[in-house]
Amino acid sequence: MLLARVLVLFASSMKIVSGAGWCYQSQVTCNHTCTGPETWEVVSQHCGGRYQSPVNIVTRRMLPDERLTSFHLTGYQETFHGRLMNNGHTVQLDLPSNIRINGGNLPASYKGLQVHLHWGNAGGPGSEHTIDGEQFPMEMHIVHIKEEYDSIAQAGKDRTGVAVLGFFFQESASANKKFDPLINALKYIPQPTNSTELKGVSLDMFILPYNTMTKYFRYDGSLTTPNCAEAVVWSLFENAIPLSKKQLAAFSQLRFPNGQQMVRTYRPVQPLNGRQVYYSGGHAAAASIVLLITSVLVSSALCLHDTA
Numbered sequence: 001m002l003l004a005r006v007l008v009l010f011a012s013s014m015k016i017v018s019g020a021g022w023c024y025q026s027q028v029t030c031n032h033t034c035t036g037p038e039t040w041e042v043v044s045q046h047c048g049g050r051y052q053s054p055v056n057i058v059t060r061r062m063l064p065d066e067r068l069t070s071f072h073l074t075g076y077q078e079t080f081h082g083r084l085m086n087n088g089h090t091v092q093l094d095l096p097s098n099i100r101i102n103g104g105n106l107p108a109s110y111k112g113l114q115v116h117l118h119w120g121n122a123g124g125p126g127s128e129h130t131i132d133g134e135q136f137p138m139e140m141h142i143v144h145i146k147e148e149y150d151s152i153a154q155a156g157k158d159r160t161g162v163a164v165l166g167f168f169f170q171e172s173a174s175a176n177k178k179f180d181p182l183i184n185a186l187k188y189i190p191q192p193t194n195s196t197e198l199k200g201v202s203l204d205m206f207i208l209p210y211n212t213m214t215k216y217f218r219y220d221g222s223l224t225t226p227n228c229a230e231a232v233v234w235s236l237f238e239n240a241i242p243l244s245k246k247q248l249a250a251f252s253q254l255r256f257p258n259g260q261q262m263v264r265t266y267r268p269v270q271p272l273n274g275r276q277v278y279y280s281g282g283h284a285a286a287a288s289i290v291l292l293i294t295s296v297l298v299s300s301a302l303c304l305h306d307t308a
């Protein structure tokens with residue numbers, strides 16, 4: 001913490017901030033001084049807050065929560081034409097105005113804004129959240145804001161203004177054909193500000209089968225890029241989406257503004273600072289029933305032993 005403060009002071013005094021904007025750790029070199037994750041606090045003070053994202057989820061510490069029921073997804077099956085853009089930090093797909101989510105113990109109904117991804121280098125570790133320390137090759141964020149707001153900036157002022165659905169990816173032997181339209185379009189947007197139209201896609205092409213979306217983790221956190229607003233209700237699905245190594249590696253062909261390969265586009269995990277991570281149950285409930293039966297059997301075995 002102290003080191004971070006010193007770095008922040010140092011960065012401010014060196015005027016690293018001016019003009020450079022923020023960047024990921026992979027962009028920080030001796031030569032190219034941009035504001036990396038350690039000093040994002042200089043760009044926005046929220047980044048130094050206590051309820052930041054991403055976090056490492058320790059499954060042994062999470063609490064099952066029966067209120068975490070299935071989501072109700074509206075417009076996810078409808079096809080649309082969407083703008084796909086290299087925005088200098090990631091690849092982003094803008095969503096049409098009819099996308100809605102509710103249920104899952106969300107405090108309101110939220111509308112979809114955009115989808116973007118975080119990835120590694122050529123299929124290497126690249127997710128933002130980790131599970132028991134494991135970092136996945138990629139993580140997708142579907143960003144929604146409460147219906148009453150017009151922008152992420154507005155929603156960022158409300159503790160529960162933003163709802164992000166997060167999906168992990170894992171490497172599979174065969175390609176996931178549903179991702180081909182998106183992955184094939186990456187070659188048209190190598191440089192920042194390049195954009196292309198993705199035609200005839202729907203959100204359900206990019207997510208998990210609905211019946212596996214009942215298993216998810218929930219906690220309160222922040223946006224994982226500056227301004228790091230602590231306004232996000234996070235829902236991270238336990239099952240990972242399969243992509244081949246080649247498909248994962250395709251994201252590394254994109255470029256950052258200075259021409260470097262766009263790789264390792266993730267923020268390091270942040271401290272939980274006392275926050276609780278909840279789990280939608282299903283699995284955990286079944287596991288505790290098994291434990292209960294086992295302990296009954298064990299204790300009856302002990303009783304038999306005692307009386308013998």
Ligand SMILES: *[C@@H]1O[C@H](CO)[C@@H](O)[C@H](O)[C@H]1NC(C)=O
Nearest residue numbers: 028029030031032033258260
């Ligand atoms: C460092 O900066 C110099 C001068 O701008 C440039 O010629 C050189 O290629 C840079 N090196 C790296 C590793 O970026």
Ligand SMILES: *[C@@H]1O[C@H](CO)[C@@H](O)[C@H](O)[C@H]1NC(C)=O
Nearest residue numbers: 188189190191192193194195
């Ligand atoms: C991508 O953006 C760069 C920089 O703005 C521009 O020079 C280039 O022509 C663009 N390429 C395409 C395919 O639009």
Ligand SMILES: [Zn+2]
Nearest residue numbers: 116118141224
């Ligand atoms: Zn994100």
